[in-house]
Amino acid sequence: MTLIYSFLFCGLLCLIAQVIMDNTKLTPGHITSIYVVLGTILGCFNIYDNIVDFVGAGANIPIISFGNLLINSAYQGYLSDGIIGLFGNMLTDVGVGVVSAVVFAFLLSIPFKVKD
Template sequence: MQTYLMAFLIGGLICVIGQLLMDMTPLTPAHVLVIFVVCGAVLSGLGVYQPLVEIGGAGATVPLPGFGHALVTATIEDVNKYGFWGIFSGALRGTAAGITAAMIFGLLAAALFNPKG
């Protein structure tokens, strides 16, 4: 039960921050998306985001900062394993499933529903 509560609180806090950024600043959703992914990547690179993932679980890995975290974590792993070439393979390996799922579900949604032109 505590796992679900922490995921809800961490994920909810991330969403509240994003909503406040959109409501109280001139930032567009695209700006907030980029800010969150970059913040997740930077915090992961500094070793700050992993403890948040351990506490919040899916509440920290599913929102946008989790994508940045996945990029950096997989890249660091591949650099340690393959050296310089890991820079290029890590990000692709770490996020391929999520990117593929987004593309497939986007295609299905466009095929099943009438998209606005």
């Protein structure tokens, strides 16, 4: 059942983004920024974690999940280490995404030539 929820949830987010992009002058940069901010707001009130429990990995793939991970790891850091933990722990959960994106992008883009 989570398969269907994953399909619907991830697809619906992309559909909403596409509809916004087609009908306004917003660029993909605007949309992804809005989605990340939305993710931090949903994460603030524990809504997104419930969605992840319900939907499965389909909710971990969209960029909204990035904002949710940021705020929740910062909050967990505050609970364990106080103010310093809030600053220091914020990037722990998104580390996988950011570090792998930078490493793979750099390694893979060096050998290949730009296609005209």
